[in-house]
Amino acid sequence: MARYLLGVNFQPGVVDTPMEEWKPGEIDAHLNYYRELNKELTASGELVQTEILTGPDLAKIVTSDGTAPVVTDGPFQEFKEWLAGYQIFDVESEERALEIAARLSAVPGPGGVPTQQPIHVRRIMDDGPSGAEGMEEYLQTAKGA
Amino acid sequence: MLARRFGDFDAAEDAVQEALITAAQHWARDGVPEKPRGWLIQTAERRLIDHYRSEHARRQREATSQEPAPEVSDQDDTLIVLFMCCHPALTNASAIALTLRAVGGLTTAEIAKAFLVDEATMAQRISRAKQRIEASGEPFRMPTLEERPARLRNVMHVLYLIFNEGYAASGGSELQRTELSSEAIRLTRMLPEDPEVAGLLALMLLLDARRPARTDAAGELVPLPQQDRSLWDQARIAEGLVLLERATGEYQLQASIAAVHDRAPTAEATDWRQILGLYELLERMTGNPVVTLNRAVAAAMADGPETGLALLDKVGERLNGNHRLDAVRAHLLEMAGDREAAIEHYHAAAARTTSVPERRYLTAQAARLRSLHRAPSKPRRSPKG
Numbered sequence: 001m002a003r004y005l006l007g008v009n010f011q012p013g014v015v016d017t018p019m020e021e022w023k024p025g026e027i028d029a030h031l032n033y034y035r036e037l038n039k040e041l042t043a044s045g046e047l048v049q050t051e052i053l054t055g056p057d058l059a060k061i062v063t064s065d066g067t068a069p070v071v072t073d074g075p076f077q078e079f080k081e082w083l084a085g086y087q088i089f090d091v092e093s094e095e096r097a098l099e100i101a102a103r104l105s106a107v108p109g110p111g112g113v114p115t116q117q118p119i120h121v122r123r124i125m126d127d128g129p130s131g132a133e134g135m136e137e138y139l140q141t142a143k144g145a
Numbered sequence: 146m147l148a149r150r151f152g153d154f155d156a157a158e159d160a161v162q163e164a165l166i167t168a169a170q171h172w173a174r175d176g177v178p179e180k181p182r183g184w185l186i187q188t189a190e191r192r193l194i195d196h197y198r199s200e201h202a203r204r205q206r207e208a209t210s211q212e213p214a215p216e217v218s219d220q221d222d223t224l225i226v227l228f229m230c231c232h233p234a235l236t237n238a239s240a241i242a243l244t245l246r247a248v249g250g251l252t253t254a255e256i257a258k259a260f261l262v263d264e265a266t267m268a269q270r271i272s273r274a275k276q277r278i279e280a281s282g283e284p285f286r287m288p289t290l291e292e293r294p295a296r297l298r299n300v301m302h303v304l305y306l307i308f309n310e311g312y313a314a315s316g317g318s319e320l321q322r323t324e325l326s327s328e329a330i331r332l333t334r335m336l337p338e339d340p341e342v343a344g345l346l347a348l349m350l351l352l353d354a355r356r357p358a359r360t361d362a363a364g365e366l367v368p369l370p371q372q373d374r375s376l377w378d379q380a381r382i383a384e385g386l387v388l389l390e391r392a393t394g395e396y397q398l399q400a401s402i403a404a405v406h407d408r409a410p411t412a413e414a415t416d417w418r419q420i421l422g423l424y425e426l427l428e429r430m431t432g433n434p435v436v437t438l439n440r441a442v443a444a445a446m447a448d449g450p451e452t453g454l455a456l457l458d459k460v461g462e463r464l465n466g467n468h469r470l471d472a473v474r475a476h477l478l479e480m481a482g483d484r485e486a487a488i489e490h491y492h493a494a495a496a497r498t499t500s501v502p503e504r505r506y507l508t509a510q511a512a513r514l515r516s517l518h519r520a521p522s523k524p525r526r527s528p529k530g
Contacts, residue, residue, distance in 0.1 A: 001238045001260065002499070045269035048262055090262050092236055125501045127261070 003048070003124040004097040006104060007086035010056075010079055013117035015109035022110050033107050041089070041100065052085040088124070097121055223248055224335055225287055231299040232278050239274035240303045241310075246271050249307075249328045259310065259325055300336065301345050301396070304329050308349050326353055344397030347388035351403035354381035366502055370412040382407045398427045417446035434463040438473050450480035468497035472507060479510075484518040 019027060041047035056079035061072040076082075087104075091097050101119040109115040230244040242260070245251045251259075257267035288296040311325030330349050336342045358372035367373075385407070389400055402423045409415040424440035427433075437460040445453030454477050457470065464470040475490035491511035498504050 003261065043269065045266050045273060048266050090260075090266060092238060123499055125499055125504070127501055 001090050001092060002094070002097075002126075004089050004091060004094075005086050005120075005122045005124055006089060006097070006101050007120045007122065008084050008104075008117055009081050009120070010084050011081070011118055013105070013109075013115040015113070015115045015117075017110055026108070026110050026112070029108050029112060037103060046089050046091050046096075046100070047087060048090050049088040050085075051087075053083060055079075055084070056082055094121075094123070097123075224337075225285060227332060227335065228288055228296055228300060229278060229283060229285070230274075231296065231303045232281060232283060233295070233299060234277050234281050235274055237303065237306055239270060239277070240299070241307055242267060242270050243274040243278075244303055244332070245307065245325075245328065248332060251324065251328065255324070297336070297339065297342075301333075301342065304333050305345060305349075305396070307332075308352075312352060326356070340392050341394040341396060343388045344392035344394045344400055347385045347392055348396050348400035348403060350381045350385035350388070351400055351407050354378040354385065354407060366506070369406065372412075374410065377407065395427070395430060398423055398430065402427075415446070417443055421447045434460045435469065438464070438469055441477065442473060445477050445480055450477045453477045454481065466497065468494040468503075468507075471497065472503075475507075475510065479514065484514050488514045488518065 019030075022030075038047060038050065056076045057074050059074050059076065059079075059082070061076075063070045063072075089097060089100060091100070098121060101121050105117050105119045106114040107117065227244060227248045230247055231240050235243065242256055245256045246253060253268050253271065254264045256271075257264045260267065262270075287293075308326050308329035311327070311329060326349070330346070330353065333342065333346045333349060354377050355369075355372065357378060358374065358376040359367055361367050382404075385400065386404060389397065389404055392400065402420055405416050405420050405423070421440065421443040424436060424443050428436045428440055437456060441453040441456040441460075443453075444456055454474070457474050457477065461470065471490045471494035475487045475494060478484075478487035478490060488511050491507050491514065495504050495507035495511065498507065
């Protein structure tokens with residue numbers, strides 16, 4: 001089993017009308033699609049965590065050299081690539097992660113048309129070497145500092 | 146024990162839960178009965194009977210109509226459950242989770258922690274695994290003579306995977322992971338006498354013997370050549386070696402390789418030629434390209450890095466993009482004195498591994514070589530951590 005983070009940013013896919021301009025039925029269909037998908041993937045034990053992030057308007061960027069921190073407020077002009085929300089999945093294979101990502105991307109928008117929103121698929125790193133075989137090779141080829 | 150009588154351990158588990166609740170209520174009111182366990186079993190049985198009557202579940206009635214053998218020990222029951230948990234219909238992850246829950250001594254929370262998911266997710270995985278077994282209609286008994294070899298192979302594979310998870314203990318999950326290795330060994334000991342089982346147990350013992358030397362005080366991994374061999378568990382090694390004498394099969398070959406390491410009093414004394422021979426056998430038996438990687442390392446140690454590198458060229462295509470190929474190549478290139486190429490491959494391996502301690506280690510190797518080599522570093526995004 002491997003964990004993947006599937007994230008969306010503010011790039012819209014093929015639908016460029018903001019949700020405020022959709023018909024109410026279309027918004028419902030959109031949300032229901034996610035609701036059903038999440039239910040299914042929670043029941044299968046694959047969906048581990050879902051977080052939706054507040055937008056760039058509330059975001060801050062902090063830098064510090066150890067003395068007084070510098071805090072930069074929004075609004076941020078270049079926010080399209082920023083993370084908007086993410087889900088963490090625990091799945092058997094990368095293929096499965098990609099399959100789930102495809103279903104997320106196909107969420108319906110106005111007119112019921114799939115939005116084709118880009119889903120970023122990031123494998124989450126493991127805390128340990130990959131099992132005894134990985135460990136053995138690792139230890140045998142390791143020379144140490 | 147209930148599972149055996151009623152061939153359905155999901156319902157059995159529920160019934161036990163209900164019985165415990167009933168017990169708590171009764172005991173609060175009436176005081177603890179003299180033989181509480183017997184009372185619990187009786188209550189749970191009564192609930193299960195009710196459950197069957199009211200549910201109209203489609204079940205293999207053979208399981209319930211089977212004559213229970215006169216004094217069937219708990220040990221035999223556990224073995225049956227173990228074999229059932231490794232049902233071919235389950236994915237490895239499901240079989241592992243279910244085995245640890247149903248047969249191992251672990252709670253769902255402990256299993257969840259060991260596999261880095263939350264408890265609810267793990268509970269679901271286990272629950273679905275049970276459902277899949279029930280849907281298969283598998284009766285509660287040992288596999289038939291025909292089914293046995295394949296099922297035993299499944300069981301051994303699942304136990305080896307559990308051992309694997311425990312073997313790779315590091316940092317915060319250390320405690321949970323140690324339990325996994327011990328559980329795997331304990332369960333393997335329960336399996337019926339069999340030369341392949343002996344091989345698996347030998348492998349686990351011979352690898353586990355090195356555990357005390359594998360991490361330093363800071364929790365960092367200590368490479369084999371640097372391990373303090375006086376810390377190795379000699380009792381485990383001795384037992385592993387004895388088992389090896391009556392073992393056969395793939396696990397036995399892997400165990401033999403581990404044994405060569407375990408028998409060497411120092412890293413320098415390691416009999417690499419014997420290891421090389423064993424990897425050649427293993428490669429012929431399995432055709433596994435990862436085995437070839439290991440063989441390349443052994444070849445380099447026995448006959449020089451060029452020999453090892455030549456082997457890597459042969460297996461390169463099949464392992465394209467695999468970080469281990471880059472890691473081994475880097476190591477051999479370093480042995481051969483080609484530092485610049487070694488640095489490249491350490492970096493490539495670091496960028497492709499999914500393991501944090503491996504990435505840290507590989508990045509450190511590149512840094513170490515760079516400081517020795519004093520090569521002008523090309524601009525490149527280094528992985529953090």
